[in-house]
Amino acid sequence: xxxxxxxxxxxxxxxxxxxxxxxxxxxxxxxxxxxxxxxxxxxxxxxxxxxxxxxxxxxxxxxxxx
Amino acid sequence: xxxxxxxxxxxxxxxxxxxxxxxxxxxxxxxxxxxxxxxxxxxxxxxxxxxxxxxxxxxxxxxxxxxxxxxxxxxxxxxxxxxxxxxxxxxxxxxxxxxxxxxxxxxxxxxxxxxxxxxxxxxxxxxxxxxxxxxxxxxxxxxxxxxxxxxxxxxxxxxxxxxxxxxxxxxxxxxxxxxxxxxxxxxxxxxxxxxxxxxxxxxxxxxxxxxxxxxxxxxxxxxxxxx
Numbered sequence: 001x002x003x004x005x006x007x008x009x010x011x012x013x014x015x016x017x018x019x020x021x022x023x024x025x026x027x028x029x030x031x032x033x034x035x036x037x038x039x040x041x042x043x044x045x046x047x048x049x050x051x052x053x054x055x056x057x058x059x060x061x062x063x064x065x066x
Numbered sequence: 067x068x069x070x071x072x073x074x075x076x077x078x079x080x081x082x083x084x085x086x087x088x089x090x091x092x093x094x095x096x097x098x099x100x101x102x103x104x105x106x107x108x109x110x111x112x113x114x115x116x117x118x119x120x121x122x123x124x125x126x127x128x129x130x131x132x133x134x135x136x137x138x139x140x141x142x143x144x145x146x147x148x149x150x151x152x153x154x155x156x157x158x159x160x161x162x163x164x165x166x167x168x169x170x171x172x173x174x175x176x177x178x179x180x181x182x183x184x185x186x187x188x189x190x191x192x193x194x195x196x197x198x199x200x201x202x203x204x205x206x207x208x209x210x211x212x213x214x215x216x217x218x219x220x221x222x223x224x225x226x227x228x229x230x231x232x233x234x235x236x237x238x239x240x241x242x243x244x245x246x247x248x249x250x251x252x253x254x255x256x257x258x259x260x261x262x263x264x265x266x267x268x269x270x271x272x273x274x275x276x277x278x279x280x281x282x283x284x285x286x287x288x289x290x291x292x293x
Contacts, residue, residue: 016254017256017267040193041190042233
């Protein structure tokens, strides 16, 4: 079942959304201008990568101690 | 007799192909539905569209030197929007040439360039919009600020009048080849300000997990450069 809202023009909801990290802080957006048009990029994987690096680091140190 | 048998076999193969394709879309739709529910709390302020590169058709565009050449186009394969409780065919005439300045096309182009994006990096490209008073107002912004081709602007649905941000996630396979692109239209602006009041929260960890699940499903169901 579908609610046909393709052509509906409802009032714009107020407020905003933020993509947040573990501590509830909004992830930063980086402004990118290409051919005069402004876009933004957001690195949503940074936290995961740093976790991965931490894990790798731990594994390496475990190997070292052995 | 042999010809009749060949025709029947062909019909059977086509039906099986259609059935497999429908099943593939239903699986993908279920993933988008889970993403909507778990990450975006089923908010009716979001619309999710999955784009692929059209395997058959392209369009002729002018390149930088003024010559016409054929470029691939991105077409919507399916959509999850508020109110839908099961998969159904998408009703959209939108498409974006890869050379377009639409955020969907820019995200796809960046993902296609393996040197600019790691295979596991599906971080979004975003574009923000002011409040529009009318469709004409919106089209004017698309044409003059976002520099999107007039024929593409005409195909944009009225739903977009109230959209404040679009974020586009390219989804690439293990070799860095784009399998598809998830575009999320948000009727509230996406912000990175700490001080905003009345701000909804999207958990980045949940979002990343859902995107990785979606990517795994795409890889498993055979999405790739030639869909």
